[in-house]
Amino acid sequence: MRGARPIADKAEGTGGGRNWRPLLPAVLAVAVLAGLSYGGLWLWQRTPVQELSRVDALEHVRVKGPFNAVTQRQIEEILLPYLQEGFFSADIRGMREALLENSWITSASVNRRWPRGVEVEVQEAQPLAVWGKDKLLVASGELLPRPAQMNTGRLPELAGDEELVERIMSQYQALAGLLTTRDMEVKRLSFDDLAGWHLELISGVELRLGHDELLERVNRFLQLSRSVLAPHLEKVASVDTRYGNAVAVQWKNDKE
Structure with missing residues (x-):
């Protein structure tokens, strides 16, 4: 009509709101990541231990000690049955008890080292x-x-x-x-x-x-x-x- 002005779009107006379209891909990406994380955690909690061991198998074992009465080879042989397990399923307490069965070992500490390692330290009788x-x-x-x-x-x-x-x-x-x-x-x-x-x-x-x-x-x-x-x-x-x-x-x- 003569003399009439077109109504401005709210999204394009200076005071009528903000344009959210450029942020939409980022919001969708965060939502997807959150869903994947939750789904991965759900799947991890329901996966059998044997299957996890294949995924998180131990690859690095570091042994520290004086090696006067016992040798590094002897310690590795003691730990070998336990190293078949994975990082999370490895029996840390069992490793320590097995080491202490050696009469020359007075103390032993066994700790996981992320991502796929174990650190072992022993002390010998004097x-x-x-x-x-x-x-x-x-x-x-x-x-x-x-x-x-x-x-x-x-x-x-x-x-x-x-x-x-x-x-x-x-x-x-x-x-x-x-x-x-x-x-x-x-x-x-x-x-x-x-x-x-x-x-x-x-x-x-x-x-x-x-x-x-x-x-x-x-x-x-x-x-x-x-x-x-x-x-x-x-x-x-x-x-x-x-x-x-x-x-x-x-x-x-x-x-x-």
Whole structure:
């Protein structure tokens, strides 16, 4: 009609609202992603564990430890049955318990490492002394089988009845605190019901100590080694301290 003006479109007007058409694809994309996520979670929760294991199979296993008494290969063999499972279904507690069945492993930690790994760390018992030909005495007082690969060259040797292991260990620790100089360190300590205590030092000197007053008799020898015997220690083969206020010395030449 003459003089009439066309009505402006609300979407194109400056004050009648906003144009949402450019945002529509983004809104649809978010909705699709949300639906896929929910559907994936629903499917994951209903998938059998065996099927999940195929998807999230363990691919990386990292083992840390001192590897003195046990080897990395031994640890891997212990864990092998558990590594057949997947990342989420792996029996972490079972792995730890299996590792602790090894008498040399004192503690073990097993943790998942995303996305497909497991990290294992073990601690070993600390050997204190050699016991016989096939055992080692550890700091806890136990006798454990001697690992073939372990280097025990610097460990002292203890010997005696296994029922007396705690007593022999206690006497060794007391002597180790008393004999601190290099030539006076304990090389071998043994106990016999008939002969009593027998001590061999790093220097090669042997001490017959009897059954009683072990530390007092060792102290008596140390005092003599710093005075009367000091110039002659290299010639001493053995010392018998089983006397009230004296010692008997055997010289290397006499022994030969």
